[in-house]
Amino acid sequence: MHGIAAWFRHLHETTGINLTIAYDPFDRARFLHGLLVTLELSVITIVGSVLVGLIGAWLQGARLVWTRRIVQVYIQLFRNTPPLVQMFFFYFGLSSVLPTMKNSFGIQEPLVSGFGWACISLIFFAGAFNVEIFRSGIEAIPSSTIEAAEALGYTRLQTYLNVVLPLATRVCLPALTNNLVNLIKTTTLAYAIAVPELLYVSNQIWSDSVNVPEMMVVLLVIYTALVGLLVAAMKAWERALRRPGLGT
Amino acid sequence: MIRRRLTLLSLLAGLMMAAGAWPARADALQDIKSKGVLVVGVKADYPPFGYRAPNGDIIGIEPDLARDVAKRLGVKVQFVPVVAANRMQFLEQGKIDLLIATMSDTPDRARVVAIVKPDYYASGYNLMLPKSIRITAWDQLKGKPVCAIQGAFYNKQVAEKFGAQVIAFTGVAEALTAMKQGRCVGFLYDDTAIEGQMLRPEWSAYAMPLPSQDAQPWGLAVRMGEKSFYDFMAKTVADWHKTGLILKLETKYGIPQHSKFAEEMHKKYE
Numbered sequence: 001m002h003g004i005a006a007w008f009r010h011l012h013e014t015t016g017i018n019l020t021i022a023y024d025p026f027d028r029a030r031f032l033h034g035l036l037v038t039l040e041l042s043v044i045t046i047v048g049s050v051l052v053g054l055i056g057a058w059l060q061g062a063r064l065v066w067t068r069r070i071v072q073v074y075i076q077l078f079r080n081t082p083p084l085v086q087m088f089f090f091y092f093g094l095s096s097v098l099p100t101m102k103n104s105f106g107i108q109e110p111l112v113s114g115f116g117w118a119c120i121s122l123i124f125f126a127g128a129f130n131v132e133i134f135r136s137g138i139e140a141i142p143s144s145t146i147e148a149a150e151a152l153g154y155t156r157l158q159t160y161l162n163v164v165l166p167l168a169t170r171v172c173l174p175a176l177t178n179n180l181v182n183l184i185k186t187t188t189l190a191y192a193i194a195v196p197e198l199l200y201v202s203n204q205i206w207s208d209s210v211n212v213p214e215m216m217v218v219l220l221v222i223y224t225a226l227v228g229l230l231v232a233a234m235k236a237w238e239r240a241l242r243r244p245g246l247g248t
Numbered sequence: 249m250i251r252r253r254l255t256l257l258s259l260l261a262g263l264m265m266a267a268g269a270w271p272a273r274a275d276a277l278q279d280i281k282s283k284g285v286l287v288v289g290v291k292a293d294y295p296p297f298g299y300r301a302p303n304g305d306i307i308g309i310e311p312d313l314a315r316d317v318a319k320r321l322g323v324k325v326q327f328v329p330v331v332a333a334n335r336m337q338f339l340e341q342g343k344i345d346l347l348i349a350t351m352s353d354t355p356d357r358a359r360v361v362a363i364v365k366p367d368y369y370a371s372g373y374n375l376m377l378p379k380s381i382r383i384t385a386w387d388q389l390k391g392k393p394v395c396a397i398q399g400a401f402y403n404k405q406v407a408e409k410f411g412a413q414v415i416a417f418t419g420v421a422e423a424l425t426a427m428k429q430g431r432c433v434g435f436l437y438d439d440t441a442i443e444g445q446m447l448r449p450e451w452s453a454y455a456m457p458l459p460s461q462d463a464q465p466w467g468l469a470v471r472m473g474e475k476s477f478y479d480f481m482a483k484t485v486a487d488w489h490k491t492g493l494i495l496k497l498e499t500k501y502g503i504p505q506h507s508k509f510a511e512e513m514h515k516k517y518e
Contacts, residue, residue, distance in 0.1 A: 026408055092425050100430060105381065105392055109430040114415075191398075194415040194426070200398075204416065207399035 018211040021218070027205050034201030035222065041118060041187040041197060042226065046180055048123035053130025053176075057168075058160055060135055071131065078128035084189050086125060090117040091193040118190035126183040133175045137168030170241050177234040181227050198222060276470065276477040277321075280345055285324045288314035289344040292329035295444035296501035297350050309497045310348040313368070313468075316493065317346065317484055336361050339471055346470055346481070350440070353467035362472050364481045367465035368488060370509035373402040374439035374460045376446065379453055381433055386410045386458055393432040395423040402462065406436055440507075447502050463509060489517040 008022035020027040059071045078086070091114060100108040112120070141164055149159040191200035198219060206215045280286050290310045291298035298308040306327045318325035330338055330349050339347045339361050350371070353363050375394065377383060390411035396403050398416040407414045415432050417423040424445075427435045435442070439460040445451055468485065470477050488494055494510045 026404070092422070092429075095429055103430075105433050107378070107381065107430045107433065114431070192418055192422075194395075194417050200416070203398055204403060208401065208404045 017214060018209055019214055019218070020205060020209045020211065021215075027209075030196070030201045031198075031205065034196055034198045037115070037195065038187055038197045038226070041115070041122070041190060041195070042184050042230075044119050045122040045126060045183055045187065046230075048119065049126035049130050049180075049183060050176075052123060052127025053134045054165070056127065056131030057134035057138055058157075060131065061138070061156075061160070074124075075128045075131055078124045079132070083121060083125045083186055084192060086121040087118060087189060087193050090121050114190070114193045114195045118187070118193060118195045122183065122186060122190075125186070126179060129179045130176065133172050133179060134168060136175065137170075137172030138164055140171045141167050167246065170238075170243065170246060173234065173238045173241070177231060177238075180230060180234070184227055184230060185223065276345060276474040277480060280321060280323055280477075283323070285326050286314070286318045286321060286346065287326045287328060287344045288317070289328050289330040289335055289338050289347045289349050290314060291331070291349045293331075294350055294441065296447060296503065297440065297444070298329075299444075309494075309501055310350070312497050312500075313488065313493075314346065314348055316488070317481070320484060336469070339469060342471070345477075346468065348468045350466060351469065352464040354464075357469075360472075361469040362474065362478050363467035363469045364478060364485055365467070366482070366485055366489065366513065367467045367509075368485050368494065369440075369466040370463045370507065371438050371440040371466065372460035372463035373400075373406075373436060374442055374456050375434040375436055375458050376427070376442045376451075376454050376456055377434040377458075378427075379455050383433070384457065386461070389433075394434055394436050395427045395432040396436040397423055400436070402436065405462070412436075443503050460508075465509065486517055489513040492518075 005023040008019050012018045012023075021031040022028070056071050056074070059067050062068055095110040095112065095117070098111060100110055103109040145163065145167070146159060149163045154162065187197060188199040190197050191203065194200070202215045202219055206212045288311075290306060290308070292300055292306050294308075296308050298306060298310045301307045306329060311327055314327070315325050328338065328344050330344070330347070332349075332351075335347055335349045335351060336357065338344045347361065348368075350369075351357065351363075352371075353367050357363060375383075375386075375389075383389065386406075387410060389406070392412055393415050394406065394412045396406075396414050396416045397420065398418055400416070403414045403416055406412050414436070415426065417426060420437070420441075423435055423437075426432060439456065442456055446454060446456065468481065470481060489510075492514050495506050495514055498506055498510065
């Protein structure tokens with residue numbers, strides 16, 4: 001570890017390439033923490049938004065017209081507004097009318113942290129797209145298949161879980177992958193409400209050390225790797241689910 | 249070979265003549281006097297140093313200083329609002345004759361414009377705190393959240409030196425809102441800007457109880473090579489310190505405590 005730090009310091013002195021995250025312990029600690037926060041944000045919002053998509057798509061097929069309308073309003077509201085505006089709205093707008101809690105420093109602090117609001121707004125934002133993505137899969141199922149399930153005595157939920165969803169998932173996986181890739185990239189917006197994720201810590205590091213190009217390259221490499229991992233996982237899942245004769 | 253050397257020499261001589269011809273323009277001091285107007289670049293968004301009155305006029309400590317310069321020259325004064333990103337360029341291009349715009353005196357800047365010595369003011373960083381919070385020393389910030397502005401050079405210092413947990417936002421309004429909502433114990437910013445904020449009644453429940461840190465001097469500037477104007481301004485600034493004009497303006501614009509720098513300079517030149 002010491003040798004690596006010395007090498008990067010030497011690199012800075014000889015070439016001017018300044019990667020403080022490799023030799024400055026303070027910068028390294030906050031950068032690694034930023035990476036951890038980005039990973040947490042990504043995992044929580046991916047799981048949350050897929051759940052929202054599954055439940056939303058199920059409710060879209062509900063018999064009650066008002067249930068369908070409420071899902072529609074949700075989709076329009078969160079799909080049609082910029083995620084940054086949503087985040088500001090939640091963090092600064094909604095927070096001020098929600099109850100507060102006295103913290104250890106003796107001030108009234110809002111209950112939901114910046115990280116919490118970032119998760120909520122990203123889950124709702126990506127969830128709205130996921131509902132539509134799952135709907136596209138569901139609508140691709142021939143009605144005769146659903147009728148066959150009904151004829152066998154399946155309830156609506158049983159049909160959804162055992163027949164519609166397994167088939168629909170296969171159809172909508174490519175679109176879902178697209179949206180989840182976008183979601184990972186959108187987590188960077190959380191820097192605006194001071195969530196110390198990768199972009200936020202990098203911004204702070206490059207303001208202190210004036211090494212903007214180096215940190216930009218580091219950011220690009222890390223996001224390429226993160227998204228690459230997700231895409232590889234989704235591809236593997238797609239292959240595992242493949243059934244000859246269905247789709248391509 | 250000899251011929252090539254000669255060509256080179258004549259080329260060099262030509263260049264030198266061109267360079268010599270460059271500064272041979274009218275003296276700025278004479279120009280201002282013959283124009284009858286002194287054009288000064290000031291801030292318009294930095295109360296109480298330079299800001300707009302309700303009627304749109306630019307007022308504040310720095311415009312008052314500029315008025316004093318104009319009075320000494322016996323000319324009228326005209327203000328051009330500047331921001332940090334364009335102030336030195338305005339001066340270089342001749343849009344303004346004099347720059348008094350909360351500019352820190354740094355070696356990098358002194359290579360581009362002629363920063364007048366002595367410096368006229370200084371600012372450091374400080375913490376705006378609700379009066380209900382009892383913090384009497386910077387060390388007590390350990391582990392406490394502090395709102396700040398992204399990219400400020402002192403964020404790292406406060407985190408490293410005092411162990412505060414810095415929560416940085418993109419703008420002043422966001423950071424102040426977050427502090428009001430209780431997301432942090434205080435707001436970390438330029439001490440002079442905090443003083444300006446606190447003059448507004450909505451911040452009456454807030455104070456700046458800690459001593460300012462890491463003070464950087466502010467310099468006013470003229471174009472490079474304007475020797476006589478530079479000397480005139482150096483004498484003027486020394487006189488401001490001597491007569492205590494800056495201390496008087498601090499009081500006039502409601503800054504409750506004289507800055508240490510202004511007091512020290514007053515003592516030094518008195």
